[in-house]
Amino acid sequence: MIYAMAAAGADTVFIDQEHNLHNTETVFDLVAHAHAAGITPLVRPPQIDYAWITRLLDGGCQSLLIPHVRHPSEVEHLIDLALYHPHGRRGVALVGGAGVNYQEVTSTTDAMRWANENLLIALIIETPEAVEALDELLLPGVGLALVGHGDLAQLYGVPGDSRHRLVLEAQERVRALCVERGISYGVFQPNPHLIASEVELGAQLIVHGGVFSFIRKSVGDFRRTVDEALVADSTSELVQPCGGPSIHR
Secondary structure (H helix, E strand, C coil), X not given: CHHHHHHXXXXXXXXXXXXXXXXXXXXXXXXXXXXXXXXXXXXXXXXXXXXXXXXXXXXXXXXXXXCCCCXXXXXXXXXXXHCCCCCCCCCXXXXXXXXXXXXXXXXXXXXXXXXXXXXXXXXXXXXXXXXXXXXXXXXXXXXXXXXXXXXXXXXCCCCCCCCCHHHHHHHHHHHHHHHHHCCEEEEECCCHHHHHHHHHCCXXXXXXXXXXXXXXXXXXXXXXXXXXXXXHCCCCCEECCXXXXXXXX
């Protein structure tokens, strides 16, 4: 699937451990294949936790998308876990594995610098507390922020309404502060007709669709094409195979 997405032109693949059942070993395989395919693996762990963050980074993941942040202290803890000295206290495991791109480590300080410089910490702003504390959440070390409109709309009491005034105001606040601080800004945008406007507003990451939605759309488009062909073919004959569903010949 990752190679197919890369061949289709995707720049990044979103690997979700919050809502999917992938175990850590599977995620490591997906991350390695994404690097091999030439696209960026963006991994969302379920929470800020030493075991999750450390193992993902040591397994070659260089882009973390963190959900449900609420307080600056959580971001400070995340940066402390994810970055080496002098910016954090990430557990040291410089053994020439995926965490240092399988290179032999001849200088600890150079390897730490490389790991720090090749790490993206991204925050999903999807709680009212995060919106209120946004100025304190976008600390040095955070490279990207985007609004999780599904959870935010629910917590604002308007579930499913991603275009509600409160959600749009939060998204604009995130965008404006990111621009002001030189932080990348991204969006979850399921509607392809709104992507052009997102790009115009400066979005540098657009998360769109997913495996299930891509399959449904492709199969649905093909099914409609077949149905149109059958309607156009007035000589089509309905055949009932023994023990099977009706098909057209």
